[in-house]
Amino acid sequence: MATTATRLAPAALHTATGREATRWVAAHCRETPGLTAATVLTTVAGAALQVLPVLLLGRVVDGVTEGGSSSILVTVGALMVAAGTLGAVATAASEYLIGRLGADLLARLREDAVRAVLGMPSARIEQVGRGDVLSRVGDDVAVLSKGIRTAVPTVFSAGVLVAIATAGMFGLDWRLGLAGAGALPAYALALRWYLPRSAPLYRKQRAAQADRAQELISGLDGIGTVRAYRLEGAFRAKVTAESWRVRDLGIEVFHLFGRFVGRENRAEFIGLVLIIVVGYALLEAGAASLGDVAAAPLLFHRLFNPLGSILFTFDEAQKSGASLTRLVGVLGEAAEERLVGGTAVPPEAGAAYPVAVEGLTFTYPGSEEPVLRDVDLTIPAGGSLALVGATGAGKSTLAALIAGIGTPQAGSVRIGPADLAGLDEAGARALVSILTQETHVFSGSLAGDLRLAAPEASDTELVDALRTVGADGWAAALPAGLSTRVGEGGERLDATRVTQIALARLVLSRSPVVVLDESTAEAGSQGAAELERAVLAACRGRTTLLVAHRLSQAKAADRIAVLDAGRVVEHGTHDELVALGGRYARLWQAWRAGGR
Structure with missing residues (x-):
């Protein structure tokens, strides 16, 4: 969960290598051969038509020096105008097709990445932290989308133009071509110096941004607990430290890119000097015409613009490449590991099962210290237990383990007669429903959103569920009632109403055990009491585990367990723990002193 992710610093999701990402892109391009071929052909044609006027200019020089007819100027001029016009058309078509191919690629990648995230084991999501997951399907998609619109078309078109112009120099005279190619070692050395340093640095920058997002999510998710334990300063310091790390990496990236530009300028200087020297020698020896010698530097100079474009967009291209490897890496994550196993016996309607936790120990992969140590807890059938702690x-x-998310290294969680370790996730969901503070309303009708929990539910059952959680009044006042569109593009719902919808889904699920992980944390103080009543109504008659965000919630539970460093240090009713004068009593005093 968010509150443990920062403490344990879990391993991030897999990041693909450049070769793996390239293979994925190539495979996608093979699936659209027509679009891919048209993109390549228009790009090559546009580049060739841009180089043609320079070659024609060489013919003009030769015609003038040889005393040719002035009609050559008219002919060459017409050809240059035609080449320029057709080149502009081909270039525009190329940019459009590159953008369309890139959009198709991004759409496929985004869908595959979201599908991969949805198919991951829930424990894996908890392990890596939501910051890494959200940064990939959010920030990385945005970075790649921007790169596909700007950097990718520029780099691809410019790269083809460089290849065509280089071929044109060899077409003039192979010795002039070799002279221009003399700059290639300098370019290669510059890239060889830059690429091994930049790619890991960009990946590190994206990872740092994910860590910063995780710190923000952790602090905001548990803001009530943070305030209760007076941890605002510590969380602010964590977010500040991560923000400074992102800033420092950004400066490091800028400095590295500046040094790369200097090396590229050095390569241009070397190539231009070699062409001029070799061209002069060939002209003096009568081994080349003046037109060819004049055209060669112009062709090489013609490379400056595309090379400059590559340089100035290479930064964005590298960011896109880093995001691409992170997104493709998500596709390589293992799918749900608990798709097989026993299925739970469907509970009888209105049944309540006890929960028994015995010797539970859990350690996140990559961590030496367990986050839970030999935990024993029981919740009687139909009873409630609140978890409290820093x-x-x-x-x-x-809470996640009791909900069947993840498997402990030692100990067990039993729901009634079933051991969760022997069930698949569908079986666990039939016994346990979990509701966190990350409630979400999906785009569509209110009825459709509610039926996510019970596809066969009638309209009457939906209204009853809304009435149970106190949402029937505002729901009936919607323009089209249950058919009203909610979520993105629909009715705007505040945090209290969003949580009520989630609680109504909980009512419809009818699972005998309910786990509430700070599910009302997003509500303001005005809606807090209303939601607490809704929670009690939704959980009535069901065995309930509550991660208490407000101590008023803990007080309402049958029993309270106080956790510290993964151990249960206090356990009892509210009155018993207050009388004990321990951790809970001190927390309760601080809570009351805060006027909550």
Whole structure:
């Protein structure tokens, strides 16, 4: 969960190598051969037509020096105008086709990445932290989208133009071509110096941005707990430290790119000097015409613009490449590991199952210290238990394991007669429903959103579920009632109403056990009491585990367990723990002193 991710610094999702990303792009291009071929052909044609006027200019020089007819100027002029016009058309078509091919690629990659995330084991999502996941399907998609619109077409078109212009120099005279090619070692050395340094640096920059997002999510998710334990300063310091790390990496990237530009300018100087010297020698020896010698430097100079374009967009291209490897890396993540296993016996309507946690120990991969240590807990059938503790104590991890998300290294979680370790996730979901503060309303009708939990539910059942959580009033006032579109592009719903919809889905799910992980944390103080009543109504008659965001919620539970460093250090009713004068009593006093 968010509160443990920062403490454990879990391993990030897989990042693909450049070769793996290239193979994925090539495979996609093979799936659209017509579009890919048209893109390549128009790009090559546009580049060739841009080089043609320079070659024609060489013919003009030769015609003038040889005393040819003035009609050559008219002919060459007409050809140059035609080449320029056709070149502009081909270039425009190329840019359009590159953008369309890139958009298709991005759409496929985005869909595959989201599908891969949805297919990951829930424990893997908890392990890596939501910051890494969200930065990939959010920030990385945005970076790649921008790169496909700007950097990728520029780099591809400019690269083809460089190849065509180089071929044109060899077409004039192979010795002039070799002279121009003399700059290639300098270019290669510059790239050889830059690429091994830049690619890891960009990946590190994207990872740092993901870490910053994780810190922000962790602090905001547990803001109530953070305030209760007076941890605002510590979380602010973490976010500040991650922000400075992102800034420092950005400066490092800028400095590295500046040094790369200097090396590229040196390569241009070397190539231009070699062409001029060799051209002069050939002209003196009568081995080349003046037109060819004059055209060669112009062709080489013609490379400056595309090379400059590559340079000035290479930064964006590198960012896009780093995002591409991160997104393709998501595709390589293992799919749901608990698709097989026993299925739970469907619970009887209205049944309540007890929860038994015995000797539970859990350690995140890559961490030496367990986040939970030998935890024993029981919740009687139909009873409620609140988990209380500081951020990082293990509350959310314990809640996730009781909900069937992840498998402990030791110990067990039993829901009624079933051991969750022997069930697939569908079986676990039939027994346990989990609701976190990350409630979401999907785009569509209100009825459709509610039926996500019970596809066969009637309109009457939907209204009853809304009435249970106190949402029937505002739902009935919607323009089209249950058919009203909500979510993106629909009715704007505040945090309280969004949570009520999630609680209504919980009512419709009818699972005998409910896990609530700070599910009302996003509500303002005005809606807090209303939501607490809705939670009690939604969970009535069901065994409930509550990660308490507000101590008023903990007080309402049958029993309370206080976690510290992964262990249960106090356990009892509210009155018993207050009388004990321990951790919970001190927390309760601070809570009351804060006027909550």
